[in-house]
Amino acid sequence: MNAMTAKLVVEGLCHHYPDEYTGESVHALEDINLELYEGELVSVVGPSGCGKSTLLNILAGLLPYKVGKASVDGKVIEGPGPDRGVVFQEHAILPWRTVSRNIGHGLEIRGLPKEEISRRVQEYVDLVGLSGFEDKYPHELSGGMKQRCAVARTLCADPIVMLMDEPFAAVDAQTRITLQEELNRIALATKKTILFITHSVDEAAFLADRCLVFSARPGRLKQIVTVDIPREKRIWENMNADAEFIRCRDEILRLVREEVSVAIEE
Amino acid sequence: MQSKSKGPSLAWRFQRLLQIDAMNLVILIIGVYIVWSIISALIDNPARYLPSPIAVALSSVDMLYKGLLPSYFGDTLMRLISGSIIGLAVGIPFGLVLGINRTVADMFHPIMNFFQSVSGIAIFPIVVIWWGNSDKTIFAVILYTAFFPIAFNVLSGVREIPIRYISAARTLGASRFQVIKDVLLPGAMPHIATGSRLSIGFAWRAVIAGEMLAGQQGLGWMIFTGQDADRTAEVVLGMMLIGVTWIILDHYLLRPFEADTIERWGLVQR
Numbered sequence: 187m188n189a190m191t192a193k194l195v196v197e198g199l200c201h202h203y204p205d206e207y208t209g210e211s212v213h214a215l216e217d218i219n220l221e222l223y224e225g226e227l228v229s230v231v232g233p234s235g236c237g238k239s240t241l242l243n244i245l246a247g248l249l250p251y252k253v254g255k256a257s258v259d260g261k262v263i264e265g266p267g268p269d270r271g272v273v274f275q276e277h278a279i280l281p282w283r284t285v286s287r288n289i290g291h292g293l294e295i296r297g298l299p300k301e302e303i304s305r306r307v308q309e310y311v312d313l314v315g316l317s318g319f320e321d322k323y324p325h326e327l328s329g330g331m332k333q334r335c336a337v338a339r340t341l342c343a344d345p346i347v348m349l350m351d352e353p354f355a356a357v358d359a360q361t362r363i364t365l366q367e368e369l370n371r372i373a374l375a376t377k378k379t380i381l382f383i384t385h386s387v388d389e390a391a392f393l394a395d396r397c398l399v400f401s402a403r404p405g406r407l408k409q410i411v412t413v414d415i416p417r418e419k420r421i422w423e424n425m426n427a428d429a430e431f432i433r434c435r436d437e438i439l440r441l442v443r444e445e446v447s448v449a450i451e452e
Numbered sequence: 453m454q455s456k457s458k459g460p461s462l463a464w465r466f467q468r469l470l471q472i473d474a475m476n477l478v479i480l481i482i483g484v485y486i487v488w489s490i491i492s493a494l495i496d497n498p499a500r501y502l503p504s505p506i507a508v509a510l511s512s513v514d515m516l517y518k519g520l521l522p523s524y525f526g527d528t529l530m531r532l533i534s535g536s537i538i539g540l541a542v543g544i545p546f547g548l549v550l551g552i553n554r555t556v557a558d559m560f561h562p563i564m565n566f567f568q569s570v571s572g573i574a575i576f577p578i579v580v581i582w583w584g585n586s587d588k589t590i591f592a593v594i595l596y597t598a599f600f601p602i603a604f605n606v607l608s609g610v611r612e613i614p615i616r617y618i619s620a621a622r623t624l625g626a627s628r629f630q631v632i633k634d635v636l637l638p639g640a641m642p643h644i645a646t647g648s649r650l651s652i653g654f655a656w657r658a659v660i661a662g663e664m665l666a667g668q669q670g671l672g673w674m675i676f677t678g679q680d681a682d683r684t685a686e687v688v689l690g691m692m693l694i695g696v697t698w699i700i701l702d703h704y705l706l707r708p709f710e711a712d713t714i715e716r717w718g719l720v721q722r
């Protein structure tokens with residue numbers, strides 16, 4: 187029963203950012219509990235500033251936390267590690283490495299033999315559709331291609347959980363739609379466990395098996411919306427006529443709207 | 453966007469460079485030669501105040517013949533090369549290590565900025581007080597001069613590397629050493645190139661100044677004693693050699709290295 191194995195578990199996680207000047211602190215996250223099951227794509231939506239990136243940085247091991255517990259495969263998160271791969275919002279592929287050397291970076295760090303690396307790099311170059319661009323440098327790529335490269339880099343390192351922080355927010359609308367469909371295809375093909383953060387309701391509903399809606403700051407888990415659409419059927423062309431998609435999207439939209447108005451009233 | 457790898461070959465670019473340079477150079481040399489000859493012909497006692505180009509050429513032949521010129525020139529170059537290499541070899545890792553920790557980097561940044569701005573010549577007197585007029589003094593000043601600009605530039609370079617590059621490497625499982633090797637070092641490369649050029653340029657000035665103030669041989673020594681002994685042709689010859697050597701070094705070695713590193717990764721928008 188692999189389907190019910192929790193790969194990522196978060197229990198009672200809180201976070202405060204200290205403010206050295208005023209002595210007050212920013213309450214970013216409050217009592218977060220969540221579980222990510224194997225092969226599941228969970229999206230997190232919430233108003234801007236509700237602590238989504240904070241959650242992701244804690245899970246990535248980049249931000250130390252004091253209250254609560256977070257673990258991957260039973261191992262408590264204490265710092266960054268290759269068991270959690272991250273795709274950042276901004277282009278974080280290294281400008282001095284070619285596409286293939288960026289994609290193979292994780293394996294290189296692990297010290298795998300060259301032939302093994304190039305074989306696996308080629309696999310992911312093909313998967314994300316970057317064939318022919320292997321020897322290009324990032325500045326020679328479009329925004330969408332850079333993010334494909336970033337996704338391939340994370341996948342190639344074969345993490346247990348993939349963490350994505352608004353990875354498609356910086357590309358144009360047309361490219362974003364293509365990237366969303368590609369990620370859906372990749373999720374289907376690789377069965378990766380993915381936590382996908384976004385502020386776009388459409389994106390959250392399109393990609394998620396389950397969508398976690400966060401409240402305005404301090405971020406709390408407000409509600410979970412389950413999106414019951416087989417991945418094979420998830421193509422934007424079909425979605426506008428898909429009753430389940432429309433129901434989920436409208437539900438998420440309603441929940442997020444409530445929180446945005448709360449944030450405005452404050 | 454044009455691909456860099458399909459651009460003109462290095463050999464082709466070098467040839468192009470030579471052609472353009474050759475043209476400009478010939479015009480420049482002829483121009484300088486004419487103006488210089490005229491001035492020299494118009495003044496009284498040119499041998500003392502400004503010997504003609506031909507007189508300078510003759511003195512260089514004379515010094516070549518005596519073996520003094522190659523020996524002085526060799527001494528000066530050796531000082532530059534050894535001082536620069538050691539300065540860079542120590543300065544680059546030093547800047548990198550200081551840059552790793554943001555708090556340490558912020559703390560050291562003004563200190564390094566202070567030292568890189570106090571020129572080698574300004575520290576000469578104190579070093580002479582410590583070690584007298586010696587090779588040790590000259591070498592210490594060259595080393596000092598080469599060290600701080602590169603260390604400061606590398607430190608600045610590391611500080612400017614976006615944190616997300618470091619985070620990305622760490623989430624791929626990179627160790628501290630791997631972060632230095634794969635992110636900090638290549639990320640600071642444009643600054644390393646610029647810093648090296650600055651360091652070597654300042655070191656070149658320091659070599660000459662050092663030899664003038666504390667030397668027993670070298671080009672700096674040659675122009676200094678030339679003045680004492682009324683051998684103006686030697687002074688002019690020395691000055692010319694200093695300038696020409698730098699131009700050659702800078703134009704054919706340091707500048708191409710700097711431009712190539714900065715351009716290759718598209719770190720600077722063209």
Ligand SMILES: Nc1ncnc2c1ncn2[C@@H]1O[C@H](COP(=O)(O)OP(=O)(O)O)[C@@H](O)[C@H]1O
Binds near residue numbers: 203214235236
């Ligand atoms: N390094 C930090 N120091 C202090 N406050 C921060 C820091 N990072 C984020 N915050 C604050 O914490 C809250 C949550 O931020 P973030 O997690 O980035 O939100 P989101 O990604 O949902 O937009 C915001 O109010 C933000 O201003």
Ligand SMILES: [Mg+2]
Binds near residue numbers: 238239240352
């Ligand atoms: Mg964010």
